[in-house]
Amino acid sequence: MRGVAGVDGWDCWDGEAVRAVVRVCEGATPAEAFDTASADAWLAFDAGARCMDDRPWLSHAPAGAPGRPGRSAPTLLDRLRGRRGSPLASPVPPPPPAVALCHPDGRVREAALEAVRSAPELRPLLVVRCADWATPVRERARTLLAELPGVALFPLAELVLRLARRERGGFARALLEAALREGPAAGVLALTARQDRATYRLAYRIAVERGLLTPMELAATAATSGDVTLQDLCADAAVAVRAEGGGPAPDPAVLDRLLTARSPRVRSAGVTALRRAGRCRDAEPYLADRSALVRACARYVLRQGGDDPLPRYRAWCAEAAGRPAAAAGLGECGDRAVDAARLWALLEHPSPAVRLHAVTGLRALDAVVRERLTPLLDDPSPAVVRAATRALLPDAAGIPEPLLRERTAPDRPRAVRVAAERLLRAAGRHRWPGPGRP
Numbered sequence: 001m002r003g004v005a006g007v008d009g010w011d012c013w014d015g016e017a018v019r020a021v022v023r024v025c026e027g028a029t030p031a032e033a034f035d036t037a038s039a040d041a042w043l044a045f046d047a048g049a050r051c052m053d054d055r056p057w058l059s060h061a062p063a064g065a066p067g068r069p070g071r072s073a074p075t076l077l078d079r080l081r082g083r084r085g086s087p088l089a090s091p092v093p094p095p096p097p098a099v100a101l102c103h104p105d106g107r108v109r110e111a112a113l114e115a116v117r118s119a120p121e122l123r124p125l126l127v128v129r130c131a132d133w134a135t136p137v138r139e140r141a142r143t144l145l146a147e148l149p150g151v152a153l154f155p156l157a158e159l160v161l162r163l164a165r166r167e168r169g170g171f172a173r174a175l176l177e178a179a180l181r182e183g184p185a186a187g188v189l190a191l192t193a194r195q196d197r198a199t200y201r202l203a204y205r206i207a208v209e210r211g212l213l214t215p216m217e218l219a220a221t222a223a224t225s226g227d228v229t230l231q232d233l234c235a236d237a238a239v240a241v242r243a244e245g246g247g248p249a250p251d252p253a254v255l256d257r258l259l260t261a262r263s264p265r266v267r268s269a270g271v272t273a274l275r276r277a278g279r280c281r282d283a284e285p286y287l288a289d290r291s292a293l294v295r296a297c298a299r300y301v302l303r304q305g306g307d308d309p310l311p312r313y314r315a316w317c318a319e320a321a322g323r324p325a326a327a328a329g330l331g332e333c334g335d336r337a338v339d340a341a342r343l344w345a346l347l348e349h350p351s352p353a354v355r356l357h358a359v360t361g362l363r364a365l366d367a368v369v370r371e372r373l374t375p376l377l378d379d380p381s382p383a384v385v386r387a388a389t390r391a392l393l394p395d396a397a398g399i400p401e402p403l404l405r406e407r408t409a410p411d412r413p414r415a416v417r418v419a420a421e422r423l424l425r426a427a428g429r430h431r432w433p434g435p436g437r438p
Contacts, residue, residue, distance in 0.1 A: 017048030024098050030121060039159035039196070042124045049102030101125040106134035113140050123152065124159050131169040142171050150179030154187045161198040180206040188212060197227065204230060208237045215239075215254045222269070223261035235269035239276070249277040264291030271297040280305025287312060288323035292360075295329045309333060317342050324353035331361025340367040347372075352381035359387040370395045377407060382415035389419040396426035404429075 023033040034041045094100065097119060100112035109129060116126045129141035153160065153176045164173040180188050189212060191203035207213050215238045222234035235258055239250045250273050258270030271294055274283050286298035287309050299309045310333055316326035327346050330339050343365065346358035362368050368391045376388035392399065407420035
């Protein structure tokens with residue numbers, strides 16, 4: 001079901017939600033009407049059922065249905081004329097429990113809560129009512145939810161966490177967290193495989209607190225996950241093996257898994273852990289890592305081990321093709337008076353990666369000279385052009401405007417055109433298109 005702005009953030013007029021409510025009113029179960037595994041679908045159903053009060057002719061079976069002689073609900077014409085329906089119509093029967101739990105009248109919602117005891121499939125709506133704006137409904141729903149066994153909340157985790165964003169949604173979340181801390185480990189680990197981000201983050205946090213995952217499992221998760229929060233959580237937990245009173249160092253296999261991760265944050269955690277493992281010298285290869293964060297961690301670890309990384313950077317820059325990022329590292333810890341000349345010389349290197357990191361090093365060393373760096377706007381490597389642009393932005397006003405205008409011509413490479421436009425905007429010389437102009 002589609003959810004957009006409306007009642008509590010959901011669209012009352014969502015066609016799919018209305019059709020689901022109508023089907024349930026006609027006798028279908030929620031599982032037959034919509035995807036009951038989706039938290040969004042339950043929230044949309046709740047919003048749609050509350051809005052059915054504006055269209056009651058949709059929520060009743062058509063004339064001729066068994067046990068329903070005549071019309072029991074007013075037609076649209078009756079409503080427009082201010083009538084309540086035919087005087088011969090039979091009384092409107094109560095709505096199904098799923099719809100009653102979402103009824104606009106709080107008294108109806110409160111009375112329908114008892115049906116959840118014998119209908120476990122309606123527990124998602126019990127969770128929704130725990131965040132109800134009506135105090136009697138909310139308190140009764142919370143009492144019923146607290147009576148459920150903790151494991152019964154595991155399938156509802158996504159919905160519970162979605163509702164926790166609401167003003168009164170913290171009660172169910174507190175129950176869920178308590179259940180995860182005390183419940184079976186298999187249930188917690190099963191939630192780590194969920195696709196919902198809030199759900200798997202909470203499950204991993206509880207699993208780490210309970211020690212349900214081995215360091216290697218944590219390292220593998222940190223290395224393969226694309227979620228930055230999960231990367232930090234699992235990487236830190238994977239290397240936090242040493243006890244406070246002194247214990248075994250992190251497993252070398254765990255560190256190796258972290259050190260080979262794609263994410264710089266995970267690699268940096270592995271590099272930092274080398275110091276606690278007594279392997280400070282193993283951080284040397286990471287001095288020339290492509291990530292500035294990893295390079296900084298490697299320099300810290302080497303210094304903690306009594307080594308100075310600066311001589312290594314200077315030696316590597318003499319043969320920069322093998323370690324292109326050494327140029328950036330030299331700029332991050334070098335001496336401007338001594339090392340700036342080395343980096344300027346690397347701008348003529350045939351390798352684009354070396355030129356790119358040389359520009360980065362000059363920026364870090366605060367040794368950028370506008371006249372000497374401007375020619376790199378025509379570099380054949382787009383990455384070098386972007387790096388030169390970033391370095392020139394603070395002094396863009398000093399670049400001759402005709403030089404930049406010339407590089408905005410359509411026949412120039414895209415990277416060059418974009419760089420020239422950025423510098424013109426930074427210098428306050430950008431020409432915005434006027435009426436009728438492209």
